Amino acid sequence: MMSFRSDFLRTLDERGFIHQISDDEGLDKLFATETVTAYIGFDPTAPSLHAGSLIQIMMLHWLQATGHRAVSLMGGGTGMVGDPSFKDEARQLMTLDTIEANIASIKRVFSNYLDYDAGATSALMINNAEWLRGLNYLEFLRDVGRHFSVNRMLSFDSVKMRLEREQSLSFLEFNYMILQAYDFVELAKRYDCRLQMGGSDQWGNIVNGIDLGHRMGTPQLYALTSPLLTTASGAKMGKSANGAVWLNADMLGAYEFWQYWRNTEDADVTRFLKLYTTLPMSEIARLSALGGAEINEVKKILATEVTAMLHGRAAAEAAAETARKTFEEGALAADLPTVELAGGTLGADGIGVLSAFSEVAGLVASNGEARRQIKSGGLRVNDVVVTDDKRVLTPADLTPEGVIKLSFGKKKHVLLKPV
RNA sequence: GGGGGAGUGUCCCGAGCGGCAAAGGGGGCGGACUGUAAAUCCGCUGGCUAUGCCUUCGUAGGUUCGAGUCCUACCUCCCCCA
Numbered sequence: 001m002m003s004f005r006s007d008f009l010r011t012l013d014e015r016g017f018i019h020q021i022s023d024d025e026g027l028d029k030l031f032a033t034e035t036v037t038a039y040i041g042f043d044p045t046a047p048s049l050h051a052g053s054l055i056q057i058m059m060l061h062w063l064q065a066t067g068h069r070a071v072s073l074m075g076g077g078t079g080m081v082g083d084p085s086f087k088d089e090a091r092q093l094m095t096l097d098t099i100e101a102n103i104a105s106i107k108r109v110f111s112n113y114l115d116y117d118a119g120a121t122s123a124l125m126i127n128n129a130e131w132l133r134g135l136n137y138l139e140f141l142r143d144v145g146r147h148f149s150v151n152r153m154l155s156f157d158s159v160k161m162r163l164e165r166e167q168s169l170s171f172l173e174f175n176y177m178i179l180q181a182y183d184f185v186e187l188a189k190r191y192d193c194r195l196q197m198g199g200s201d202q203w204g205n206i207v208n209g210i211d212l213g214h215r216m217g218t219p220q221l222y223a224l225t226s227p228l229l230t231t232a233s234g235a236k237m238g239k240s241a242n243g244a245v246w247l248n249a250d251m252l253g254a255y256e257f258w259q260y261w262r263n264t265e266d267a268d269v270t271r272f273l274k275l276y277t278t279l280p281m282s283e284i285a286r287l288s289a290l291g292g293a294e295i296n297e298v299k300k301i302l303a304t305e306v307t308a309m310l311h312g313r314a315a316a317e318a319a320a321e322t323a324r325k326t327f328e329e330g331a332l333a334a335d336l337p338t339v340e341l342a343g344g345t346l347g348a349d350g351i352g353v354l355s356a357f358s359e360v361a362g363l364v365a366s367n368g369e370a371r372r373q374i375k376s377g378g379l380r381v382n383d384v385v386v387t388d389d390k391r392v393l394t395p396a397d398l399t400p401e402g403v404i405k406l407s408f409g410k411k412k413h414v415l416l417k418p419v
Numbered sequence: 420g421g422g423g424g425a426g427u428g429u430c431c432c433g434a435g436c437g438g439c440a441a442a443g444g445g446g447g448c449g450g451a452c453u454g455u456a457a458a459u460c461c462g463c464u465g466g467c468u469a470u471g472c473c474u475u476c477g478u479a480g481g482u483u484c485g486a487g488u489c490c491u492a493c494c495u496c497c498c499c500c501a
Binding site: 259262263264265266267268269292293294295296299323326327328364366367368369372373375376377378379408409410411 | 448449454455456457462463464465466467
């Protein structure tokens with residue numbers, strides 16, 4: 001790969017964000033000579049983005065940090081269609097209400113990474129519903145649709161699998177790539193946006209936008225994709241034991257978020273430091289030199305840095321401290337995830353362990369699962385292994401701090417607290 | 420339009436003479452070993468008021484003491500012919 005002159009591309013390159021660029025020399029020149037507006041699209045498929053999207057958000061962050069204008073595009077229009085790229089079946093359609101609610105919820109995260117009040121390089125939050133929802137079908141077909149070749153669209157890898165496999169690809173979904181291409185052109189016209197970034201699975205969609213731009217008379221547009229990230233052992237980013245690693249604080253607390261990064265595999269630590277923190281490269285080089293058990297200290301730094309960007313420095317340090325107490329001292333940390341019990345719930349007859357773990361704490365999925373885990377020694381109450389599935393938790397189990405600590409495996413803990 | 424084939428445990432792939440809560444794998448979870456890592460080994464991997472009850476094999480009916488298995492119709496997909 002060539003060496004870049006522009007701060008933005010050099011930074012992205014040395015930190016491992018770049019998978020493919022449509023015209024690296026041309027784009028480098030653009031970034032070196034002017035303030036560039038670039039965007040990444042986010043479809044509102046859930047009330048929160050998850051760790052898998054963090055790499056995209058970080059790209060926008062660096063874009064702004066190196067003096068350019070970052071646009072996060074909410075898919076209020078495209079979300080009504082659903083991206084079929086590399087999916088083997090159609091997603092369920094979302095209602096407008098759901099889409100709007102999801103967008104409102106997702107939006108909150110961006111202000112932690114982007115500055116929306118920075119003069120000429122303020123970040124922008126735009127919703128493609130703005131131009132997509134009002135489209136006139138016939139006009140759109142004539143102005144935009146005529147530039148697309150179905151033959152060519154069918155040849156894209158992103159839909160090939162779907163076609164070869166057997167699953168039907170509805171006409172609705174098939175239009176997604178056209179809408180995304182059109183988004184790029186609209187952003188170019190309205191906001192002078194020149195670059196679209198995204199995950200490598202978006203390459204085809206982005207390039208379509210560039211082509212459409214040619215035909216519809218925009219300036220030269222560019223594509224930049226990031227690698228599809230997996231952990232060293234092949235798992236997709238953003239999934240953990242308890243499900244997705246959400247970015248919204250109301251869906252995943254800072255402590256659990258911190259834990260996700262703390263549990264990074266050795267082989268991923270350096271890569272993640274570069275991608276997910278803003279530590280200087282020299283510092284990352286120093287940390288990467290540490291090996292053996294020392295790498296645990298590096299993982300803590302990784303976890304704290306990533307968490308600090310999202311949830312704030314104070315919350316990150318509190319999470320680190322909670323983890324230190326819990327894992328290193330074996331002490332009881334008061335701010336582990338806590339379930340409050342309404343007055344007297346523990347009082348009368350106590351709570352059976354099974355329902356305490358399943359219904360009350362939500363650590364396991366069902367009573368049956370709790371029973372199985374007891375058999376294999378995976379459940380503990382106040383750090384004592386549970387052996388009897390008939391055991392009942394009573395006020396006598398309360399620690400001096402007035403809580404009962406439930407643990408599932410070594411890493412998942414919940415405090416029950418009567419109030 | 421004609422002919423042939425397929426849909427299995429709500430993560431995936433996949434076996435399944437009429438007695439089936441249904442083989443096997445992957446993934447996931449727990450345990451052991453470690454460093455809150457990886458690798459490895461062991462166990463678990465429908466629900467419940469639990470020596471029993473309930474819900475599961477594309478959908479709806481039917482035959483049978485008993486249906487994932489047989490019959491009928493329907494849905495979806497694949498292949499061949501037109």
